[in-house]
Amino acid sequence: MSLKILIVDDEVDVLEFQRCYLQRRKYQVFTAFNTPKALEVFNKESPSIVFLDLRLETDTRGLEILEEIKKTKPDTVVFLLNGIIDKEIQDKALVLGAKEVLHKPITNEVLENKIKEAFL
Amino acid sequence: MASSDFVINYGFGFYPLGFIPAIISLGIFTYTILKYHLLDIRIALTRAGIFIIVYLFVLGIPFLLGYKYDQWKLATWVTVVLASAGPFIYLVLKRQTENILLKEQRRYQEALRRLSATLSLVKDLERLLKLVVLKVSRLVRVEFACIYLAHDNKLLQKHPYTIKGLFLDLPKEVSFDSSIIRYIISKRAPVFIEELSSMADGFNLTSGLIIPSFVRNRLLGFLLLGPKTSGALYTPEDANLFGILANQLALAIENSQFLTEQEKTQATLFAKERMASLGTMAGGMTHQINNRFHAILMASTDALDNFNFIDLSPLSEESKSYIEQIRYALNRISENADRGGRLVNDFLNFSQPDRLQREAKVFDLKEALQRAIEMVRIKRAFDQEIIEKTIPEQTSLKISGSFVMIQDALFNLIDNALDALEKKAQAIKDKELTLAEGDFKARIMIKMYQKDSLAVVKIQDNGIGMTKEQLDKVFIPFFTTKATSVKGTGLGLFVISKIIEAHNGGIEVESGYGQGTSFTLSLPLAKEE
Numbered sequence: 001m002s003l004k005i006l007i008v009d010d011e012v013d014v015l016e017f018q019r020c021y022l023q024r025r026k027y028q029v030f031t032a033f034n035t036p037k038a039l040e041v042f043n044k045e046s047p048s049i050v051f052l053d054l055r056l057e058t059d060t061r062g063l064e065i066l067e068e069i070k071k072t073k074p075d076t077v078v079f080l081l082n083g084i085i086d087k088e089i090q091d092k093a094l095v096l097g098a099k100e101v102l103h104k105p106i107t108n109e110v111l112e113n114k115i116k117e118a119f120l
Numbered sequence: 121m122a123s124s125d126f127v128i129n130y131g132f133g134f135y136p137l138g139f140i141p142a143i144i145s146l147g148i149f150t151y152t153i154l155k156y157h158l159l160d161i162r163i164a165l166t167r168a169g170i171f172i173i174v175y176l177f178v179l180g181i182p183f184l185l186g187y188k189y190d191q192w193k194l195a196t197w198v199t200v201v202l203a204s205a206g207p208f209i210y211l212v213l214k215r216q217t218e219n220i221l222l223k224e225q226r227r228y229q230e231a232l233r234r235l236s237a238t239l240s241l242v243k244d245l246e247r248l249l250k251l252v253v254l255k256v257s258r259l260v261r262v263e264f265a266c267i268y269l270a271h272d273n274k275l276l277q278k279h280p281y282t283i284k285g286l287f288l289d290l291p292k293e294v295s296f297d298s299s300i301i302r303y304i305i306s307k308r309a310p311v312f313i314e315e316l317s318s319m320a321d322g323f324n325l326t327s328g329l330i331i332p333s334f335v336r337n338r339l340l341g342f343l344l345l346g347p348k349t350s351g352a353l354y355t356p357e358d359a360n361l362f363g364i365l366a367n368q369l370a371l372a373i374e375n376s377q378f379l380t381e382q383e384k385t386q387a388t389l390f391a392k393e394r395m396a397s398l399g400t401m402a403g404g405m406t407h408q409i410n411n412r413f414h415a416i417l418m419a420s421t422d423a424l425d426n427f428n429f430i431d432l433s434p435l436s437e438e439s440k441s442y443i444e445q446i447r448y449a450l451n452r453i454s455e456n457a458d459r460g461g462r463l464v465n466d467f468l469n470f471s472q473p474d475r476l477q478r479e480a481k482v483f484d485l486k487e488a489l490q491r492a493i494e495m496v497r498i499k500r501a502f503d504q505e506i507i508e509k510t511i512p513e514q515t516s517l518k519i520s521g522s523f524v525m526i527q528d529a530l531f532n533l534i535d536n537a538l539d540a541l542e543k544k545a546q547a548i549k550d551k552e553l554t555l556a557e558g559d560f561k562a563r564i565m566i567k568m569y570q571k572d573s574l575a576v577v578k579i580q581d582n583g584i585g586m587t588k589e590q591l592d593k594v595f596i597p598f599f600t601t602k603a604t605s606v607k608g609t610g611l612g613l614f615v616i617s618k619i620i621e622a623h624n625g626g627i628e629v630e631s632g633y634g635q636g637t638s639f640t641l642s643l644p645l646a647k648e649e
Contacts, residue, residue, distance in 0.1 A: 011411060011414070011415050013415040013418065013419060014414060014415050014418050017415075017418040017419045017421075017422035017423075018418055018422070020422050021418075021421065021422040021425050024425065024426075024429060055407060081414075083406065083407035083408070083410040083411050083414070084403055084406045084407050084410065084465075084468060085465055085468065086403075087479060087524070103410075103461075103465070104410045104411060104413065104414035104461065105410055105413035105414040105416070105417040105457055105458060105460070105461040106414065106417065107417055107421045107454065107458065108417075108418060108421040108422055108425060109421060
């Protein structure tokens, strides 16, 4: 059984290329480009890992999704991605239960390494 | 005098000694009058003179008529008329002569009154003080004048004025604890220099006037006037008049100090606001740019990854070389996007003025340094023996600021040092440096110590070093000694220097090409609570 991964980002390019990369490595990948879709997919598929863009549609609703995920299924590993280094948001995310806050830009290799680290 | 004479009147005869107390007291009175200007002696003598002359006529003419011409009846009438007119004549004559005598004084009294009225119009403190010194010294015609203005616990000399060729021999500052200042504060009115002559730290002057300015009970400063060029002494009228000027001056000083302070606050507020809005803008911009870099990086790393799954063996050598070219290009794209992101983050680091405030706390610099070294160890593969630490074991060096920012700054300096070592090794290999490969023993020495109230970190390497030209430009943004295609954004040292500056610290660099580089950071120790 392969790991289920959900990628949430409002950039279609990001979703597409990350999905391709991970699928080649036999992960089961789901994508979502906004908050409602993200929660819908999450509830339906219960992925083990979520890559979550912090700023969707220019607000910080990523934290809302994180909160919701942690409420529904606390053992989900959530990586938050942020375009800027913002210590305040980083602290909030860690308190809410994010595994790590990653800073964009980031390579596919690094992202896959994070998955491996989390499930070794 | 009568008081010293009464013993005789009561019948206690001391003669010939009895008149001695009378003479002594007369002497004392005269001395005090002259010494402390209790009476303007010229005015007193003039008044007495006029009085004597007028009454010489008032009484003299009737007696002359009576004795010489035996006209006693006429003399009586003349006496009545003259005695009635006498006081009027005396008053008229007195006013006329005093006008002549005091003409000079009246002139500057009037001018001082006008000056007092204009003081509140001058907003700039320095201009105000200068105006007062110049106007007053010209009006009163003094040999010299200056202002002492309160600053912390002392008064500083300002705007000295002297007539040509005179050297002003006055202290540059006077402490609030000195006996002169204590005397001025207790008197709260203009002080004649003569009053201070007995004080050890008094001004070394023969004559002069000190005009203090108070606001509520606070001494703002005083105007010191030297002797008048005419040689005339300061009179109590002068003192009164200057008292009024002093009050006006106090208000004007307070006014202008308040305005200057307010302008300063406004300027900082404005600058802060501008920086804050720049920070917000930079934040938004960074986010957008990083998202673009992220999309590029996702695409390029995914594209590259495809090669791991393609079987290239059936392809011709020519096709393989094309594939290789594509792979190379994708690598370049990835690296550039990655570096672009780092550049943007570096930029953001110093355009966020409130970051330091948000992260500020008191921490041990030692801990930040150790964490920075640890970070370098994780990030880079190198011989651990290279780094040689001299860090005091026991003492902690507490500083106040952002732990993360300082840790980043130290990390970058050590990271740079490692680059410099690698570059030197390369230069030796390429025979750019005339040194045998075996003779180069790479070293980074990290020292930490306390110097007075500063915590100092010195990071020294024996790497490639910098030429004089490179050294001069080292803190300029976007200047880099590293080929940009290899590494570095050119923002590193600029950002580091900004971080240290923001912590009220200093950064010094010494370097010689082929010799190595050393950076010395000094940061003020946090004040003990």
